[in-house]
Amino acid sequence: MANSPSDAASDPASAPASGAVPETMRAVEIAEPGGPEALRLTQRKTPRPGPREVLIRTAAAGVNRPDVLQRMGLYPPPPGASDLPGLEVAGEIVALGADVTEWTVGDVVCALLPGGGYAEYAAADAGSCLPVPEGIPVEHAAGLPETFFTVWANVFDDAGLSPGETLLVHGATSGIGATAITLAKAMGAKVIATAGSEAKRDVAKTLGADAVYCYREDPWEEEIAAAGGADVVLDMAGGDFVPRNLACLNPHGRHVSIAFLRGADAPVNIFTVMRKRLRLSGSTMKARTLKEKAEIAQRLKENVWPLLESGAVVPVIDRTFPLAEAGAAHRHMEDGAHVGKILLKTR
Numbered sequence: 001m002a003n004s005p006s007d008a009a010s011d012p013a014s015a016p017a018s019g020a021v022p023e024t025m026r027a028v029e030i031a032e033p034g035g036p037e038a039l040r041l042t043q044r045k046t047p048r049p050g051p052r053e054v055l056i057r058t059a060a061a062g063v064n065r066p067d068v069l070q071r072m073g074l075y076p077p078p079p080g081a082s083d084l085p086g087l088e089v090a091g092e093i094v095a096l097g098a099d100v101t102e103w104t105v106g107d108v109v110c111a112l113l114p115g116g117g118y119a120e121y122a123a124a125d126a127g128s129c130l131p132v133p134e135g136i137p138v139e140h141a142a143g144l145p146e147t148f149f150t151v152w153a154n155v156f157d158d159a160g161l162s163p164g165e166t167l168l169v170h171g172a173t174s175g176i177g178a179t180a181i182t183l184a185k186a187m188g189a190k191v192i193a194t195a196g197s198e199a200k201r202d203v204a205k206t207l208g209a210d211a212v213y214c215y216r217e218d219p220w221e222e223e224i225a226a227a228g229g230a231d232v233v234l235d236m237a238g239g240d241f242v243p244r245n246l247a248c249l250n251p252h253g254r255h256v257s258i259a260f261l262r263g264a265d266a267p268v269n270i271f272t273v274m275r276k277r278l279r280l281s282g283s284t285m286k287a288r289t290l291k292e293k294a295e296i297a298q299r300l301k302e303n304v305w306p307l308l309e310s311g312a313v314v315p316v317i318d319r320t321f322p323l324a325e326a327g328a329a330h331r332h333m334e335d336g337a338h339v340g341k342i343l344l345k346t347r
């Protein structure tokens with residue numbers, strides 16, 4: 001099975017600058033759509049970087065919910081991307097494409113990928129890479145790109161959350177939720193979150209959330225509205241949560257959808273939208289163009305990397321599994337007891 005178009009490249013212009021890259025590498029592939037057992041350790045041809053790509057010798061890869069959906073056959077990789085799962089890695093650049101000028105061999109980076117992260121080597125677009133922030137272990141940096149790109153693009157670029165405004169985020173202890181809480185707090189916003197259990201509610205408070213509701217019990221939309229409402233909702237729930245989100249949004253509120261764990265169809269009262277002048281939007285990170293991803297990376301570098309380097313934002317890491325135990329990592333994510341990011345150590 002091919003890894004990606006870039007790994008088949010025999011174009012000398014894109015040949016690795018380093019001689020130390022092996023012909024093959026260990027990787028985890030999806031043998032066939034199914035459960036965690038479908039993830040199989042295999043040997044693949046090491047990718048070669050395309051003209052605008054770098055080749056990263058990975059230290060670790062992040063595990064994300066979209067990987068689980070891909071494994072189940074519900075979220076295929078975009079055209080041209082590796083069929084291997086894995087949307088983010090961190091490690092050392094060992095080879096450069098002919099048109100890459102902003103990185104050099106030896107740079108230690110983390111990168112957002114359209115796929116191919118569950119492997120010892122990954123080819124990444126040069127614009128989707130960021131330096132590993134000073135003070136952050138390289139393995140932990142593998143868990144930064146997917147959630148920080150997604151939260152930044154949706155909460156700050158799209159919804160324009162400003163200091164002093166209130167963000168409501170569901171899935172408080174998820175990779176996305178933990179990033180949204182810590183980042184929005186560091187950017188001067190108030191954060192309200194929901195979680196599925198008392199224990200997760202307590203954890204979300206330690207992450208910095210100002211108020212946390214247990215969505216299985218509290219009439220959270222009424223309590224949030226009574227306490228001053230939300231200006232932005234980052235929604236991964238969809239379904240029946242959408243009218244409840246709209247009910248507690250303030251006038252000129254912004255509702256951004258990034259998933260629909262409770263259902264893709266949601267009843268929306270148009271008069272509520274009109275009366276409060278609400279804005280509803282949504283996106284998927286995978287489908288964004290490389291240019292868009294490079295622009296988000298630049299804004300992260302300017303606005304968020306200094307917060308990571310100063311310790312104002314600390315990545316929330318749950319647990320690290322060896323690459324060969326990717327199935328166990330997926331099982332752990334599906335059990336749902338994790339807090340923050342699950343990682344795979346690829347060395």
Ligand SMILES: NC(=O)c1ccc[n+]([C@@H]2O[C@H](COP(=O)([O-])OP(=O)(O)OC[C@H]3O[C@@H](n4cnc5c(N)ncnc54)[C@H](OP(=O)(O)O)[C@@H]3O)[C@@H](O)[C@H]2O)c1
Nearest residue numbers: 064065150171174175176195196236258259261283284285
């Ligand atoms: N659009 C994009 O660009 C984009 C990018 C990355 C991720 N995503 C999506 O964002 C979501 C979070 O990703 P992740 O990697 O952070 O996943 P994750 O760590 O597995 O978190 C999933 C969270 O969803 C909550 N949840 C699950 N079922 C729920 C339900 N029925 N009602 C309410 N909450 C529910 C869980 O909270 P409790 O355990 O507290 O119930 C859990 O914290 C995923 O759905 C993922 O596909 C979208």
